[in-house]
Amino acid sequence: MQREGDDEAWRSIVENFGERAELDDEPDSSSTASPEPPTGQDPYGWAVAPEPDEPAELAEPTPAYVEDEDTYVPPEPPPLPVPEPDRGIAWAGVVGAPLLLLVSLLFSIGLPSxxxxxxxxxxxxxxxxxxxxxxxxxxxxxxxxxxx
Known part of the structure; x- marks a missing residue:
């Protein structure tokens, strides 16, 4: 069971917790229209872009891509190396033979033994x-x- 002084202390702490907001004037409850935000801001306080001076159809479109004169052009890559014929045949056997057998198996192509x-x-x-x-x-x- 708590003492009476403890309850009173807690009540005063809760009542005085934090800083209270200072309100200038209470708005009239008879007024239903919301106040207009100042120019250049929306109701939430974010800045709004100003209206353009020219209509959109008269404004000159900006190009999506402007080509620079000083663009980097990489040099041509060297040609792909051609393997020696004996190594090419060996690689064709290592890679090509299993692929040919797999394709013939998938498409049910009968091969002689x-x-x-x-x-x-x-x-x-x-x-x-x-x-x-x-x-x-x-x-x-x-x-x-x-x-x-």
Missing amino acids: WVGYLMVAWFVGGFCYLVARMPKEPRDPWDDGSRV
Whole structure:
């Protein structure tokens, strides 16, 4: 059970909590029209853009893109390197043979068994050839692969 002095203290704290707003004049309740905001502001206090002097149809349109004379034009890229013919055939076997077998399987294209064996041999032979042509010595340990 709280004491009477505690209740009175809490009541005074609640009544005097925070600063009270100072109101200039109370608006008449008979007036139903809301006051007009000052020019250049909306009712919420945000600034409003001024009305244009010219009508929209007379104003000159601004171009969406203005081309600079000093634009950067990158140099032509070098042509794509063409692999050596033997490596190209090996890569075609590693990538192309499984794709051809997958397409023939998806579209239910019947292949003779010797064509299937030839594609499997092309894949295995191309993979073994590419592994055999890999460099034998390790890369430079200080080379992080970036080029300038």
